[in-house]
Amino acid sequence: MKPDLHNAGINMGLKPHELDHIEKQLGREPSLPELAVFAGMWSEHCSYKSSRSRLAMMPREAPYLLAGPGSHAGAVDVGEGWAVAFKIESHNHPSAVEPYQGAATGVGGILRDVIAQGARPCLVMDSLCFGPPHDAKSRHIAQGVVAGIAGYGNAIGLPNVGGKTVYDTRYEGNPLVNAMAAGLVRHDGMRTARAQGVGNAVVYAGASTGRDGILGAAFASVELGEDTTEKRSHVQVGDPFTGKKLMEACLSFGPELGLVACQDMGACGLTCAASEMAALGGVGIDLDLDAVPLREDGMEPFEVLVSESQERFLFVVEAAKAAEAVKHFEHYGVHAAVVGKVVAGGQFRALSQGSVVVDLPAALVADGAPKLNWPEAAALPPVAEYAEFSPPKDLGKPLLRMLSEPGIADLTNLYDHYDHTVGNRTVRGPGEADAAVMKLPGSARGFALTITGRGELCAVDPYRGALAALGEATRNLACVGAPIMAITDGINHGPPSDPVENRRLTETIRGLADGLKALGIPVTGGNVSLYNATAEGAIPPSPMVGAIGVVDDVSRVPRGELAADLALILCGTPLATPMTSAYGRIASGQLAGSNVSVDLAADKRLANLLVDAIRRGMVSFAKDAGAGGLLTALAKGCVRGRMGATISWTFEGRLDWHFFGETSGVAWVGVAPRFADAFLAMAKTCGVAAMRLGSSGGNRLSIKTGESSVLDISVDALRKAFTANERGAA
Amino acid sequence: MNPRPKAAVIVFPGSNGDRDIAESFERAGFAPVYVDSRETAPADTKVVGVPGGFSYGDYWRAGMLARYAPAMRALPEFVAKGGLVIGVCNGFQILVEAGLLPGALTYNNPPGFKHKWVTVEARETKQKSPWLTRVPRGMKLRWPMAHGEGNYYHPDGWDAIADNVPFVYDRNMNGSIGNTAAMLDSTGRVFGVMPHPDRATDPHIGSNDGALIFESAHDAVAQGLA
Amino acid sequence: MATYKIELIVKPKAGVRDPQGEAVDGAVKGLEVKGVKVHQVGRYLSMDVDARSTDEAKRIVDDLCKRLLVNPNLETYTARVEGA
Structure with missing residues (x-):
C-alpha cells in the first residue's frame, strides 16, 4: 500500500495488520472512501473484533x-x-x-x-x-x-x-x-434485515444526512488538509420529533406496502445498514450517493457513507412499490428517497457522480474484521480484604x-x-x-x-x-x-x-x-x-x-x-x-x-x-x-x-x-x-x-x-x- | 342497541397520548377514530379528543404550531353546534393557543418537566359541564401529571377564571394561579386538563379516577345532549 | 463603572442539526405562506452588566457565554452591547 494511503488508514484507526488484510482480500489497494468504510465497520463498536469469540x-x-x-x-x-x-x-x-x-x-x-x-x-x-x-x-x-x-x-x-x-x-x-x-x-409482525430480491429498491427514510459524528478526531487528520475536526464532524443531535414521525412511518410500513427488509442507521450509518443487509441476504447493494438527502453542501462521498446523523432508516422495498413507499414516508412528514438497488453477487458498491467510489465484498465489510486476540494476564491482581473495624452496637447510625x-x-x-x-x-x-x-x-x-x-x-x-x-x-x-x-x-x-x-x-x-x-x-x-x-x-x-x-x-x-x-x-x-x-x-x-x-x-x-x-x-x-x-x-x-x-x-x-x-x-x-x-x-x-x-x-x-x-x-x-x-x- | 357514538382523536405530528385517550374513550363506550390533523373529523362525530404529547416537538412554544391544523380550525363550529371537546396536557395547550379556552400555559415554576401522581379536587363551576356530571364537587381524584409547560396564567388573575376552573391541584405543582389544573369554556363543552385522566382509566395501572370524565361525556351523548 | 445593556442571541452552530428550525419552517409551510424560509430557532437573553468600558462588558459577556450560556459543541452567539 502506498505510504500516504497507509497513513490515512492508520489515522482513521485501522491497524497495520488490518490494512494488510484488506489489501490481500481485495487483491488491490483500497480507495480512500473504501478505507473509511473499513475504518467504520471494523471499529470495535461495529465489529466486536476483540470480544466476538468470547x-x-x-x-x-x-x-x-x-x-x-x-x-x-x-x-x-x-x-x-x-x-x-x-x-x-x-x-x-x-x-x-x-x-x-x-x-x-x-x-x-x-x-x-x-x-x-x-x-x-x-x-x-x-x-x-x-x-x-x-x-x-x-x-x-x-x-x-x-x-x-x-x-x-x-x-x-x-x-x-x-x-x-x-x-x-x-x-x-x-x-x-x-x-x-x-x-x-x-x-408474525417481526422484521428482518435480510436484503433480498435482485432489482428491489433501497429506500432511505428519515432526517437528512450531515457531517455528524464522522469518526471524530481520526478523520480530521485524514488527508483533508486544513479542515479542523470542528468543521468536519458535528456532535450528533437527537430530534425526538422527527424520531416520532419516523417511528410511526416505520411501524405502519409493512410487507403489504412492499417492505422486504429494514435496518436503522446507527453507528457507521448508511455503510453499516447497507453492507449488513446485503451480507445477511447474500446479495449485493448498489448505493447512489447523489440520491441521499443531504443537509450540508460539499459533502465528500466518504462523509455521506459513514455519517452518523440521527433518525434514519434504510429499507429494501419491492421494486414496483418503491415510489409508493416514498410517498408513504412523506405522508408522515419524513424525507424519503430511493438511494439504490439490490443486485446480484455480493458487492457493496457506492456511486458518486457517475463513478464507483466503493466496490467491496459486503461480507468482508460487514463480518470480515480479523479477530483481535489481545494478550491476557494469567491472573488478576489480588484484592485485599477490608481492614478490621469494630461493629456498631446500634444499627441506627449505619442504617x-x-x-x-x-x-x-x-x-x-x-x-x-x-x-x-x-x-x-x-x-x-x-x-x-x-x-x-x-x-x-x-x-x-x-x-x-x-x-x-x-x-x-x-x-x-x-x-x-x-x-x-x-x-x-x-x-x-x-x-x-x-x-x-x-x-x-x-x-x-x-x-x-x-x-x-x-x-x-x-x-x-x-x-x-x-x-x-x-x-x-x-x-x-x-x-x-x-x-x-x-x-x-x-x-x-x-x-x-x-x-x-x-x-x-x-x-x-x-x-x-x-x-x-x-x-x-x-x-x-x-x-x-x-x-x-x-x-x-x-x-x-x-x-x-x-x-x-x-x-x-x-x-x-x-x-x-x-x-x-x-x-x-x-x-x-x-x-x-x-x-x-x-x-x-x-x-x-x-x-x-x-x-x-x-x-x-x-x-x-x-x-x-x-x-x-x-x-x-x-x-x-x-x-x-x-x-x-x-x-x-x-x-x-x-x-x-x-x-x-x-x-x-x-x-x-x-x-x-x-x-x-x-x-x-x-x-x-x-x-x-x-x-x-x-x-x-x- | 345503539351503535357506539364516535369519538375523534386528533393526531398531530408528535402527538403521543393519542392511544391513551382513544383507549379511555373506548372503555367509556365510545368508538374512537383517529383523525389526521390535516383532515377534519367525520360528520357524525359527537366528541373530539385533543391528545397529549409533543405536537411539532413542542418547538418554539408548546401547542403553538398545532393550532392552525385543519382539524383544529373546524373545532369552533363543532362546539357551536353542541360538540364536546377535551384537551389533555398538550391538547389543553393547543386549545388555549387556539383560543378555545382562555389564558395561557407557560413554563412550570419551578422549571422543568415533572411527572407525578397528583390529587386534584373538583370545584363548582358556573356553567355545568357535560364532561363532569359524574364528578361531584369536592371529590378528590388521582391522576398523573407529566408536563413542562403547565403553569396556568391569566392576565386578569384568578377572579377572572375562578368560575370556569373545574379542578385544582391539592397543592401547587407548577406555579398555576389558584392551583388551576383544568379549565372550561363558557359553554362547559370545551374541557382542558393538564394532568391525565386518560392515564387513569385502568385500575391495574394506578387509578381508575379518570374514567368518570369519559363516562360523563358518554352519558351526555347517550342522553342526546351532545 | 457604568451599566451596559446586553442583548444576547444564541443560535445553532452552522452545520449542526436544528430540529426546532426545521419544525417551525414546516409549520410555516403548512400555513401555505409562500416565499418564506425559516432558517434557525435560537434563544434570546437580555441582561445588565456593570463594567468600566464597553470592551470590559464584552469580555464579561464572552466569559459568561463560554462558561455557562452557550454550548460550544452546538451553539454560537452574538452579543449586542449598549452603553449606559
Whole structure:
C-alpha cells in the first residue's frame, strides 16, 4: 500500500495488520472512501473484533426465543401472540463529550433497534454510572445525561420505568450511559434485515444526512488538509420529533406496502445498514450517493457513507412499490428517497457522480474484521480484604448512613424528570417495586423488566460480579412474580489492549455465560463497550444485565412499599461475615474488599418460591436484599409505605454484616397473617430457609436480637435520611 | 342497541397520548377514530379528543404550531353546534393557543418537566359541564401529571377564571394561579386538563379516577345532549 | 463603572442539526405562506452588566457565554452591547 494511503488508514484507526488484510482480500489497494468504510465497520463498536469469540460462550437458544443475537433486538414470546423485543446499548463516550445529546441520541438509537425489529417501543430503562455528586464535573455530566434521556424519551412518548444509578469515583470522567428499550410486536409482525430480491429498491427514510459524528478526531487528520475536526464532524443531535414521525412511518410500513427488509442507521450509518443487509441476504447493494438527502453542501462521498446523523432508516422495498413507499414516508412528514438497488453477487458498491467510489465484498465489510486476540494476564491482581473495624452496637447510625448513600438513596427527584405513565401500560414504575411491570394490551397478563449490574463487585471479581448481577436480576423479577426468562447484556469495560483488563473481560463474559447456563436462560443480544478509561485508569468492569420475565396476572404483583399488618418473613440465609458490599466500603473506607458473595442456586430457589406464592395471590410486599443489605431493603419498604415494622431475631455472628452484608438469595416477604403458615410450608418445599420475624405496623422500625434492642427509629427519620441527599443528578 | 357514538382523536405530528385517550374513550363506550390533523373529523362525530404529547416537538412554544391544523380550525363550529371537546396536557395547550379556552400555559415554576401522581379536587363551576356530571364537587381524584409547560396564567388573575376552573391541584405543582389544573369554556363543552385522566382509566395501572370524565361525556351523548 | 445593556442571541452552530428550525419552517409551510424560509430557532437573553468600558462588558459577556450560556459543541452567539 502506498505510504500516504497507509497513513490515512492508520489515522482513521485501522491497524497495520488490518490494512494488510484488506489489501490481500481485495487483491488491490483500497480507495480512500473504501478505507473509511473499513475504518467504520471494523471499529470495535461495529465489529466486536476483540470480544466476538468470547461472547459465543453465552447460551443463546431457548424455545421461546423468537429473535436472538444478531437481530436488531432480541425477542421473546410473552404469550397471547405477543413478543417483547428488547435490547441494551451504551452511549458512554458521546455522553462524556456532550452529556445531553449523547444520552438523547443513545435513547433514540436503542429505540430504532426495537423499531427495526417491527416492535412498537413501550418503555425505556437506563443504567447510569457517574462520578460522585460532590464533583462538579460529574454533576454536570449527570444532569445533562438525565435531561437528555428525559428530553428524548418524554417527547417521543415512552415511559421511563426505572433503572439504576451508581455514583463511584472510578467513573469520574468516563460515565456509563446504558439505555434499554423494549417494544411489543405480534409474532408474525417481526422484521428482518435480510436484503433480498435482485432489482428491489433501497429506500432511505428519515432526517437528512450531515457531517455528524464522522469518526471524530481520526478523520480530521485524514488527508483533508486544513479542515479542523470542528468543521468536519458535528456532535450528533437527537430530534425526538422527527424520531416520532419516523417511528410511526416505520411501524405502519409493512410487507403489504412492499417492505422486504429494514435496518436503522446507527453507528457507521448508511455503510453499516447497507453492507449488513446485503451480507445477511447474500446479495449485493448498489448505493447512489447523489440520491441521499443531504443537509450540508460539499459533502465528500466518504462523509455521506459513514455519517452518523440521527433518525434514519434504510429499507429494501419491492421494486414496483418503491415510489409508493416514498410517498408513504412523506405522508408522515419524513424525507424519503430511493438511494439504490439490490443486485446480484455480493458487492457493496457506492456511486458518486457517475463513478464507483466503493466496490467491496459486503461480507468482508460487514463480518470480515480479523479477530483481535489481545494478550491476557494469567491472573488478576489480588484484592485485599477490608481492614478490621469494630461493629456498631446500634444499627441506627449505619442504617441512616446507608439510606443516604448516593446510589442507594431515593432517586424520586431524578425519576420525576421522566414520564413513567405515558402509553397506559405501566403497572409498576420507578421505585414502586424491584422491577418494572408492564401490561399487555387488553389483558391482565404482563411482563417485567429489570436492569442490574454492580461495578463495585466486578472490580473485585468480575466473574462473581457478573454472576451476582444475574442473581440480582433473578431476585428483582421474582419479587414481582416473574420468572427470569432471558437477558440482554451491556458489557462496559476498560481497554482490552491492557492484558489485565483483557483478562477481566474474559472473566466477566465467563461469569455471564456460566450464570446463564445455571439459570437455564439465553442472552438475546446486547452491546459491548470497550476502552472505557481515563488517565486515572480503567473503569471497574461493569456488565449491565437487562432481564425479562412474564407476569401471569398483573393484579397480583406485590409492592415494594410496606403495608400495615403484614407478617414479615425473611427468606434465605444471610451470612454474618465480611463480604464485598456498600457497607464494607463505607465502614472500612476502602473502595473494595475481597469476597463477593454469590449463590445463583439460592437465588433460583428463592425465585421459584416467590413466583409461586405471588401467582397464588399470597404476597403483599416483596423486596430483595441488594446493595445495602437486608436491613436497608426493609427500611426502604418502610419509607415507601410510610409504615413501621417490629422484628425480633436471634442469630450468630456480627450484627452489622448480618444486617448490611449482601448475601445472595435473601428477600423480605410481607404476607397477610392468614397466609404466613402456608407460605412457610411452601418455602420448605422449595428448599428456602424462611423465618417469620415480625410484623408491619406503627411508625417505627424496631429490631430486637434476643433481649436487646439493636434498632428503634422512627420511619420519619429513615425517610429524612433516604430523601435528604436527593442531589444526585436532579 | 345503539351503535357506539364516535369519538375523534386528533393526531398531530408528535402527538403521543393519542392511544391513551382513544383507549379511555373506548372503555367509556365510545368508538374512537383517529383523525389526521390535516383532515377534519367525520360528520357524525359527537366528541373530539385533543391528545397529549409533543405536537411539532413542542418547538418554539408548546401547542403553538398545532393550532392552525385543519382539524383544529373546524373545532369552533363543532362546539357551536353542541360538540364536546377535551384537551389533555398538550391538547389543553393547543386549545388555549387556539383560543378555545382562555389564558395561557407557560413554563412550570419551578422549571422543568415533572411527572407525578397528583390529587386534584373538583370545584363548582358556573356553567355545568357535560364532561363532569359524574364528578361531584369536592371529590378528590388521582391522576398523573407529566408536563413542562403547565403553569396556568391569566392576565386578569384568578377572579377572572375562578368560575370556569373545574379542578385544582391539592397543592401547587407548577406555579398555576389558584392551583388551576383544568379549565372550561363558557359553554362547559370545551374541557382542558393538564394532568391525565386518560392515564387513569385502568385500575391495574394506578387509578381508575379518570374514567368518570369519559363516562360523563358518554352519558351526555347517550342522553342526546351532545 | 457604568451599566451596559446586553442583548444576547444564541443560535445553532452552522452545520449542526436544528430540529426546532426545521419544525417551525414546516409549520410555516403548512400555513401555505409562500416565499418564506425559516432558517434557525435560537434563544434570546437580555441582561445588565456593570463594567468600566464597553470592551470590559464584552469580555464579561464572552466569559459568561463560554462558561455557562452557550454550548460550544452546538451553539454560537452574538452579543449586542449598549452603553449606559
